[in-house]
Amino acid sequence: MAFDRPREPTDDPDEPHKRERPDNFNDRHDDPSKRDPAERKAEYDYYRKLAEAEEAEYARREAAGTLPDKNVDRPQTRQEHREQLAAIRDAREAAKKGVKEHGDTTDTDKALDFGPDDEPLTITRAELRHFRETGQLPQSTTERWSGEQPDAENEPETGRGWRTITEEIGEQKSWSSFDAAKKDLGSVPGTDLEHIVEQCQAKPERSGFDVTQINSSDNLTRIRKDLNAAKAAEYSKLLPDGTETLRDSLNGAPWEEQYETGCDILDEEMEKRRDRND
């Protein structure tokens, strides 16, 4: 793959192109046509080596499967922003068409009521990617655009009262950090993005789980803020024998046990809310 221009050298000592630099590298205001041909050739050779090192590094990462996710790690360009707006417009038209053609069970008036055309609508990168791949909007997008908010009465498909991000976006993904996940998934008013197995269990002194496993779509869920607070409080509570908190008692426990515990706690908190609302 060719690059338009080589990246500027950085202060990172591991960068392979940092080692050799022409002496006149900083003389950027010189007229190149008036410079010594040997110096010009040296500068050209330097930039050519930069580009070759960049391409070699890219090929290495591509072979290792460790290329950064462009949609997460790069700020959006104007072109991407224009494409996103066009995709939003197309997605709205597709959703309306889908309701008309396929007889969606959603209330038609509500489904078509996406608000006035000049009302800003959001779509996360994960939802946009899902739409591009499948031609269908994820349920999270149509819910948000039609003004629906997740609550205890509107049960998600799982019947549990909550669902993982995998179930929400229809694909499995993982992120290198919680910030990257939050940035990619966006926010929904009144809810928090939360971990089923707690984030702190990535610490070596606790369980040492891999950060990408902690921040995988199977381990993330979008829940109401009060439910999230209740889960956190439950983990901070001492066990009845007074020896340690629930959180500390899970240190070193296998992933499957901690995952089951997190799901059970969420189920119990949902059950308590249903009982109170009855």
Added chain:
Amino acid sequence: MTATIDEDRDEIRHLWLKSEESRNDPDAEVANALIRAAVAIADHWNAQGRIIELMSPLLDESEDRHVRYAAASVLLNHGQPDLAIPVLETVGVPEAKVILRRWRRQQQTQQS
């Protein structure tokens, strides 16, 4: 005047139910204070060799499941697995499974 074992049993039940009900308590400070108070009462009667007498009635199926779970946890911690495990296995409280697994891991570590 010191409380009788029946009065302390009622007090422990009350403390556990209050700790379960506490809301707006993000760090569980209130709940943990209540639990520590219950633990102190249990330790007092354990020191007199009467922990089973204190806790056994709280295992009854007529009790709230969180009270049964808490009583079973205390008994397991005080060396009464025969009384505690059948309750912890069936009580249907998520933390009960955690306590059972932790106890079994400890048993395996001690045996190895």
